[in-house]
Amino acid sequence: MKETILNFYKSIYPNTYHIEDAAMDCHIRGGKELDTFIEAGRELCKEGNLQFIRRDVYAYNDDHEDVVGIYKGYRKSFGFVITGPDEEDVYIAEYNKGTAMHNDKVRVRIIKSKDSRHKREGVITSVLERANETVVGTYDRQRNFGFVIPDDERLGTDIFVDLQHTLDARSGAKVLVKIMKWPDGDKKPEGMIIEVLGYKGDIGLDINCIMAEHHIPFSFPENVIKASKHIDMTIHDDSNRWDLRHIPMVTIDGEDAKDLDDAVSGRKLDNGNYELGVHIADVSHYVESQKAIDKEAYDRGTSVYLVDRVIPMLPESLSNGICSLNAGEDRYAMTCMMEINQAGKVVDYHIQPSIIHVNRRCSYKEVYKALAEDIIPEDLLPLMPMLKDLACIAENLRAMRYRRGALDFDFPEYKVLLDHDGTPLRIVKRERTLAERLIEECMLIANETVATHLKNTHRPSVYRIHEVPSDEKMELFQKVLNYLGQNIRLNGETLEPRQFQYILDTVKGTDIEQVTQIMTLRSMQQAKYSTDNVGHFGLASTCYTHFTSPIRRYPDLMVHRLLKADMNWRNGYSKRDTTAEFLVRAAEHSSLKEQDAVSAERDTVDLKKTQYMVPFIGEVFEGTISSITSFGMFVELENGIDGLVHMSMMTDDYYFYDEEHFVLVGKRTGKIYRLGETVTVTLVKADVEKRQIDFVLGEVDNLMKIQEEMNISSSYVSKREKNPLGRTSSSKQLKRRGRKSNSGKSSGRKSRKISTKCNAVGKSKHKKGKKRKR
Template identity: 35%
Template sequence: MSKKDKSSRGKKHDSDLAKGVLEITRSGVGYVVTDSEGGDIFVRPNDFNTALNGDTVRVKVVRENLNNGKREGRVTEVVSRKQSEFIGHIQVSSNFAFFIPDSDKPMPDLYIPLDKLNGAKDKDRVLAKITKWDTTNKKPEGEIVQVLLAEQESDIAMKGILVENGFPLVFEDDVMEEALRLPDVISASEIKKRKDMRDVLTFTIDPVDARDFDDAISIKKLKIDLYEIGVHIADVSHYVTPGSILDDDAYQRATSVYLPDRVNPMLPERISNELCSLRPKEDKLTFSAVFQINLKGNVKDFWLGRTVIHSDHRYTYEDVQEIIEKKEGLYSEEVLLLNDLAQGFRAARFSDGAINFSSTEVRFKLDEKGKPIGIVVKESKEAHQLIEEFMLLANKTVAQYVSKVKVNKKEVPFPYRIHDVPDEQKLTPFIAFAAKYGHKFDTSTPEKIASSFNQMLEDVKGKPEQHVLESLGIRTMAKAVYSADNIGHYGLAFEHYCHFTSPIRRYPDVMVHRVLESCLEGAPVFDKKMEEKCKHCSEMERSAMDCERAGNKYKQVEFLKEHIGEEFLGVISGVSGFGFWVETVEHKCEGLVSITGLSDYDDFRLIESEYSLVGRRSGRKFRMGDKVYIKVVSANLAKRQLDFDWVLKPEVDEKLNEETVVKPVPTRTRSKAKGSEKKKRKIE
């Protein structure tokens, strides 16, 4: 069954119906979270009307308390399902079978016809899919998609993360069939419609393990001081057309999901890894932004349109970094020129007010079974920045172009990538905290705030407070989203910005290509549902990020499970009334030091304004950003949780942090804390 509930199509909706997302508590009752006034709507289990946790529904208010304004309703329609696939166990009898989901959210078992078991036997762990469920049936009907083997614990966990967040694990047969029918030969008539750039030097730069290459760079010298530089993007919209089965499925997924050991793609591999991937020595269809740029980095002219290219070479980031550092290698002159221009663009962005936050990413070294055997911290080097800056230039240019297109003085609906100014409620306490380290903020304008951030980030480099101020600073920032209402991108300091450069893995980029093409043809498309589509894509992006965080956390726990009892140096990454979180310096793995375990040393209390726990007797402080030693005491894969003990090392504690550490005096022989309180962070 597709995510769209087919039974709901074509119905008229009463004006008093509210639309929202159903959230079911562990106790079994539900609340529909809406954007309308009046707050959430309480729904009893008998009134879910086949809706499950996370589904978008329409709800009718049936009762309202005039005293407190609380409303009660019943679900009248499932607009779209967040999740149609589930992991659980199968119970098979002689005449029928039932699937029991492993969900902590109440939901009915699935009735499985015996001819839909797909080889599953009684008590097998399986992946199942809902195929039919209407109001006349109390039990939904489903089929088994896959039998999950016990030895594939990590694989099952990754699949569970995906399905819990609404991402199907496989493509439906009709989607695959439509993808297979696409021609793999580019016709001469199609090439004639496009700008032919196959004779221009072109190459790709991607991670070493990349399989889909959705962007390429070309370079051609026009004059002594003028170059033609093309940013070429896989022309997914040529193959994935509006209203097709492929398009409907891609829209529902909205994004690829990148987990430590796999990619859950937005598009079938036939498209992502074959037809659209800009592989070397092959003619490929692209959508391009071609710039004329002088050696000072000034863009003198640009052209947007469909092209055909032929990539001459495939680089990894490591290949290009070596050329940059050694000043030699294949096409080194062109690579070095592109790098110089990129660094110029980068410097200009920060000068214009872009905020220079840096984030740390990790990559897991996996064995042949997907088990982590090492963790590598990924660095952003000049090779990465080269691609980043030219992609930013293309994204900005496309958004600027479309923003100027008007029809009857109306702007064309377009999926801008927007980023709001910092949240004042988060910014105010952060500024007060930064002031304790001597950093002043000018809050008179958003531009002055950005300038203050950049000055602070420059000043703290190499200092003990660098980690805490960078971490807390990032948390003051709004989340970037897609919207037809353009308010600009604060973090990048761009007035107009969009995502144009990754249509293989992001659906908004496909929408951008379609709107851009309509504008170039002089017949702009006015999509009345643009904002709704932007909201959906933003929601799926957040779900993908939740998947990626959960996947990384699982692998961290799996890795440190082999290091129980070992001690590591870490940095305090969060503080709460029930303990503090520590991220190991070597592995970037985060775990909780429970206040229960600290009680043997002192009675600690939370000082929120200082992001610290302070001992009442000793004055010992555990502050965000402080370095501490920890011992790994527990690694729970099911809950994706790590528990640490703080390790007292008086001889080195004073050297770890700038301020003198007051050494705690144990009040009694310390015993190992049993477990830890599983609560949300106070500071996050």
């Protein structure tokens, strides 16, 4: 019907016509058919295809703009379409979203906005790509049918489930539903339950829901497990491999790491240079290209490190077994042996499959104590000369990278310790000591050396790239610098990492150091994998890749195969692994899987952070304003936990957002809230379901009244989805003080900081593997 109307008005353009006259010319009869025709004409006018002349009189609209983007639903009443990093979002009213659901790819017709707050407003005319093939939610069973109510309210609709497709789930079950029919007009989407995740009170259910939401698998398929059992676990002598079992080497990892994929060796040479050996597990020897284990590893893309568990990329018999460089056992490896001069430059290198024998497993903690405090276990004494040489190598490499202009963000990290039932007990700060820096420098230089080697082969390769910040982000960051009182000009045409390094050095030790670091990080692009080597801006590197973690990252496995193909090694790769077509597709896929993993990791931390804060509702804290937006400001506590002070709850004045200076200003009083400012807040809400924490400024006399007044669910805009200056990912984790009882009374209490001391309530039984990323 719409197509008929549109074709008619196109044929008479630029003339106008009454919709009923158009119906007569189109041979539409009266009654219900006429009503449908008239309603379709009104919808075309609303969509911008027809121009409104006067009541029921239209003309074809030849001047309209269509754009394509991703629909983001913020509440059931509205949403936005994100069309590009440098373009204004398009506001979508509820009645203009059609059948679009959160994260769908859509086509939008730009229309004249009726609201001055929105620069661009639109109507979704078609859904190009559906994003939500599966949805996590709560099953609500009725007598003859049921519904799944999505956990993510932004989806905006329940999903109808016929009783034949419920897997016998009971009402109240958390389920994963697969959508079989998409919404059509007023009809809800229809689906079938494909997995029952659990019921309220089940241990780990909250994390299971996040895993299902991000499509993270719970187990390996049977064919993968079967294939892993048929792998030859014996290390055979091989004359083609570089036999390095006589060279002293160690692994240095976290105390609870199980997948040990890198070992290091080092010594000083007679010519004054150093020899650094980085020995990486030869995963490609065991994971045969395009077979069951490889296909599953490709699909997963990466290991996922959740707050209470690790979801490995490879089966445990590989990741924690034959591929793990366990001390005292022979292992196949890929070795990158480098000669590095005192200036930190690699003057020679050799890359070859090898056989190694790790002498000792070391932890970061004991290596730090051995090097910095001279507290050395007896069995580590014979290896101390090598560790000291490695420390010198790392220092030379760090100095080289600094001279080059590389950025070094040293944000504090926190680890959430959980009870056996998943309850957060305490949060401990993870220090980045010289031991962590030592391994980091060794891995960075190995990645650079391998990347340069692959580039010089002039064959298609995979690189880890970090592009130059966009002009828009630079303009935004320049404004922040000016606001912070730093009269530093960033030259967009000749932008270099050392300009950012200079900024960070300038504010070091000042009260704006943390804010500047955060805003610098937010101005950066996101690192990703690509076959196009554009360099790594943050590392000030012209050529960089990921080579050092093939147990937990598929791109590293791809790089190992490329190395073997270049040296015509007899196995470990196939012809497909070297083709540009596959590498382009695999690099893009790996980047997307990495983003999914990061989102899942962040969501589990946010969940436990919110759970942790529930007992402290009503208590008063001191915090720092870490972000300011058009709807409020985020306040970060001393322990790394942050929450929103919504503008609607700032009742002492009417505040508006001064976008030019990134401040909130009171219209009547002139009161200004700035980034980095210390404020007193009361915790009024910790919504575990939504993983959101909310504060109000100052102390609260009547907590219950405030909570009743708050309607965060209807006025809250997600800090991750719509936050011009806010964080798009929560890189900081948690630090817990000892748990105290909460009486719910806050009146008369003095504001205070959370104690940095942690009470040893109990030890977490959940182990977490190592995690190194740049």
